[in-house]
Amino acid sequence: MKNFAKLFYITIILTFLCFSIQTTLFIKSFNINSVFNNINLISSNKFKGRLPGSIENRQVAEYIKDTFKRNNLLPFEKDYFHNFGCFYPSKIGGNPYLKVIDSQGNLVKSYSYGKDFKEDMLNFRENTFLFSDKNVIVQNDFMNINYNNGNFLIYATEDYASNFRSSFVKEAPYNMYVITNKIVFSELKDFVKSGCKIICFIPYSIKETELNNVVGYIKGVNPSNAPIIISSHFDHLGEDLNGTIYSGALDNASGTSFMLELVEYIKSLGTPDRDIIFVSFNAEEFGCLGSRAFVDKYYSKIKNATLLNFDMIGGNESVPLCIMGSDKDTANTPLIKELSALCVYKNVNFNYMFENASDHYFFREKGINAITFCDNDTSKIHTPKDKIEFINKNSIKRCYNVASLKIINSAFRGNLFYIYYKEFLIVSSVLLLIFIKRQKRYKLRVLRFK
Secondary structure, eight states: OHHHHHHHHHHHHHHHHHHHHHHHHHSOOOOHHHHHHHHHHHTSGGGTTOOTTSHHHHHHHHHHHHHHHHTTOEEBTTBSEEEEEEEEEEEOSSOOEEEEEOTTSOEEEEOOBTTTEEEEEEEESOOEEEEOTTSEEEOSSEEEEEETTEEEEEEEOTTGGGOOOOOOOTTOSSSEEEEEOHHHHHHHHHHHHTTOEEEEEOOEEEEEEEEEEEEEEEOOSOTTSOOEEEEEEOOOOOBOTTOOBOOOIIIIIIHHHHHHHHHHHHHHTOOOSSOEEEEEESOGGGTSHHHHHHHHHHHHHHTTOEEEEEOSOSOOTTSOEEEEEOTTOOTTSHHHHHHHHHHHHTTOOEEEEEOSOSTTHHHHHTTOEEEEEEEOOOSSTTSTTOOGGGOOHHHHHHHHHHHHHHHHHHHSTTOHHHHHHHHHHHHHHHHHHHHHHHHHHHHHHHHHHO
16 A cells, blocks of 8 residues: 555656656746847837838838747738838928028027927928917917918927927827927017017928738637737837937837747747737837727627737836726726736736727727736836836836736636746655655665664
């Protein structure tokens, strides 16, 4: 009976040990340094801020496509690129100016681009305006100008020096937006009162182009099961007319790099029980246009899916990991409730946000389960300071701890070996060593009695 118990004991230990070793050998650990290096690459000056419509934006799309292919993801609907039309702000010839002209047509003052004024990127339906006291409404910190039957806005901001850059919104109410510092704005008001005219030109125009989302997937055992969609957006805000690059390391080279590392990790787990679709969206900074086009085109295929979107992963560790739902969600929305429980289980500091502020928005509008994981650290985003040196690796790790658990639970039936394979390896190894030592002691005692 004792021999049978020993045999059973050693069989259990060796089984766990073999499974743990096999899992350890075949699973590619999620490499945070690899995420960091990819953030560094995608946010580098080489890609000049990845503005939709730019050559550099297309180059990043190709890089993501190549990563999908290298990891043997299948093309979604026979193509890695999902194309959609889009309008974007394009630089044109000429130098920007903001000038003051007196009633005789003489130049009174010319302001310096960048130092005194610059464009806000919201819109460029028109790129020139002229006004005097006859076609402007002046308020404390903005001027509403009517020129050629169109509205233009000049406004002052306290943090002008931060070089904050808005997202482009083709449907924005004003034809063009210009930012100044407080001193320049006060001078402009005085010039208008004295009867001078103000003329402004910003060399941008709106052009139409075709953009690409990048899509690949892992085929599941049962494709009829509702798929999981893992996504991020790779576009950002480009560069200004002085060549100042908006690198977008946190927003959102981080989410893109996080997703690319998830591709390698999940692919190493083997075949999931459902399809897992990876999407890198374009034109999020233009109003989530890529995700909108994706949902519109593929709704019938993804209507029962669950979307996990990653936008800004690696912010200041003091900022909680945010689970972002739409403005119609609450903490009791099933997916949000499930993920918050995983955060508690993993001892991850988190909070909620219910805003239509990332690529989960149009999924939720169609009733598809969707959230965005986000480190809501807004201290540097949309400014030239959003650089790799401010990325926090611990924040990347905490997001992985939660997201990977959700993915394994949903697509790999909560396989404990995938979740705890390192722990199983350690425990089974220790138990085996204890068993071997006890057997040695037992044999020594037997020899002594003989």
